[in-house]
Amino acid sequence: MSRGLPLFPEAASTIASGVDLVYFFMVAVSVFFSVGIFTAIFYFALRYRRQHPDEVPKPIEGSLQLEILWSVGPFLITMVMFGWGTALFFRNVNPPPGAMEMYVVGKQWMWKIQHPEGHREINELHVPVGVPVKLTMSTEDVIHSFFIPAFRVKKDVVPGMYTSLWFEATKAGQYHLFCAEYCGTQHSGMRGTVHVMEPADYEAWLSGSPRGETMVQAGERVFQRLGCFTCHRADTPGRGPSLEGVFGSDVRLQNGQTVRADEAYLRESILRPQAKIVAGFSTQMPTFQGQISEEGLMQITAYIKSLAQRQGPETARPQQ
Ligand code: CUA
Numbered sequence: 001m002s003r004g005l006p007l008f009p010e011a012a013s014t015i016a017s018g019v020d021l022v023y024f025f026m027v028a029v030s031v032f033f034s035v036g037i038f039t040a041i042f043y044f045a046l047r048y049r050r051q052h053p054d055e056v057p058k059p060i061e062g063s064l065q066l067e068i069l070w071s072v073g074p075f076l077i078t079m080v081m082f083g084w085g086t087a088l089f090f091r092n093v094n095p096p097p098g099a100m101e102m103y104v105v106g107k108q109w110m111w112k113i114q115h116p117e118g119h120r121e122i123n124e125l126h127v128p129v130g131v132p133v134k135l136t137m138s139t140e141d142v143i144h145s146f147f148i149p150a151f152r153v154k155k156d157v158v159p160g161m162y163t164s165l166w167f168e169a170t171k172a173g174q175y176h177l178f179c180a181e182y183c184g185t186q187h188s189g190m191r192g193t194v195h196v197m198e199p200a201d202y203e204a205w206l207s208g209s210p211r212g213e214t215m216v217q218a219g220e221r222v223f224q225r226l227g228c229f230t231c232h233r234a235d236t237p238g239r240g241p242s243l244e245g246v247f248g249s250d251v252r253l254q255n256g257q258t259v260r261a262d263e264a265y266l267r268e269s270i271l272r273p274q275a276k277i278v279a280g281f282s283t284q285m286p287t288f289q290g291q292i293s294e295e296g297l298m299q300i301t302a303y304i305k306s307l308a309q310r311q312g313p314e315t316a317r318p319q320q
Contacts, residue, residue, distance in 0.1 A: 012171040012196065013151035018088050020152070025084070029077060092153070095166035099132035103215065103298040106137065106144035106157040109186035111177065114295065116302065118211040118218075123192030125177060127169055128202035134166040136263055136301075138294045145181035148194055154180055162263045169196040219303025222296045226288060240285060241278045247308035252279045266301050 011017055048057075102125070103114040113121045127133050137146055137157045146165060147154040155165040179190035197205060213221070223229060231240035246261045254277045259265055268275050270292065273285035292300070 009149035010171070010173075010175070011150065011152070012169055012173065012175060013148075013153065014168040014170055015088070015092055016150070016152045016170075018091070022081070022084055022088060026081060029081075092166075095134040095164070096132045099134040099166055100127075101134050101136065101302075102127075103295075103302075104135050104137040104146060104157070105294045105298070106139040106141075106146070106179070106183075106190075108141050108184050109179070109190040111144075111146070111179075111190070111192055112295070114215060114298065115206075115211075116215045117206060118214040119206065119209055120212065123177070124195065125192065126195045126197060126202065126205055128199045129169050129172050129196050130199070132166055132168045134164060136162055136164050136298065138162055138298070140294050142183050143181050144179045144183050144190065147178045147180035148175055149178070150175040151194075156181060162267060164263075169194075172196050172198050172201075215299050215302035216306040219299035219301070219306075222292065222300045223303055226291065228300075231285065239281075241281055243304050244307045247305045249308070251276075253277060254279050254281075263301055266304055267297055270297065270300065 008020075011020060101116055105112045105114075111123050111125075113125050115121075115126075119126075135146070137155065138161070139157045139159050142159065144157045145154060146157055148167065151167040151169065153165050153167050155163050157163060173196055175194045175196065177192040177194050179187055181187075183190065195205075212218070232243050247266070249261050250258045251261050251265070252258050256279075259276060265276065271287060271289045273287060274283055277283055
């Protein structure tokens with residue numbers, strides 16, 4: 001619907017038109033009331049202006065109906081905005097199951113992207129059209145913000161944690177990618193291109209471009225290099241919990257709480273092992289803060305995820 005407006009970016013994702021509709025609704029409400037209020041101000045200023053120097057107007061007692069009208073009316077209108085926006089927000093936050101996963105690391109001043117199959121890109125993102133894509137994002141230095149205007153998605157990329165964003169592109173083409181958070185001298189240069197391709201073209205691109213190890217292979221290598229396997233073994237009871245089937249499961253902790261083993265939990269357990277200790281295990285794991293890069297963390301997470309997929313989600317209930 002925004003295609004004819006030169007001020008508007010193209011709408012090229014499944015949520016773009018929904019976001020635009022809420023936006024236009026809010027603009028329409030604002031314009032309606034602004035025009036109405038200013039018209040009334042000018043009309044009343046003329047209509048009720050003082051016409052004789054000694055004129056004294058009649059006192060006004062107020063009106064209950066008017067008070068109710070202008071309290072309840074705006075309340076209902078803002079609740080429509082709230083409900084509508086919230087529904088869209090939740091649709092925008094939760095990626096559909098089975099979304100294609102990619103990993104993004106922000107760095108002054110570039111976007112580094114890893115595909116699960118092992119392809120790496122800088123300031124370029126190739127995705128197939130019509131496929132939900134979930135990005136797991138982090139940063140090596142300061143806050144950045146990953147913004148694709150044509151998809152109407154934007155998410156801050158924050159040091160020390162993962163944020164995620166998903167989209168499903170609806171039109172093949174090339175779209176702007178921006179950093180939308182001031183992050184230093186070259187902030188304005190921290191941009192790139194999203195290439196949305198027909199599935200066949202995407203397959204051709206994948207097979208035609210150089211690839212390194214897959215994310216899982218790279219993660220397994222990091223796992224070996226850091227010696228994780230000496231404690232987290234699958235075959236015998238080790239000093240640490242076995243990691244098979246852990247990802248996505250509910251883990252019972254020493255303090256009786258239960259947490260969902262997601263990306264954030266794995267990240268915290270690697271960098272701050274004392275934060276959440278699995279029931280039945282001791283606190284002897286050292287921190288790996290400073291020994292593993294953001295990309296390494298993402299790779300090891302992909303590897304641990306793959307251990308869960310090997311076993312299947314139904315049996316993924318460790319140490320209960
Ligand atoms: Cu990164 Cu602005």
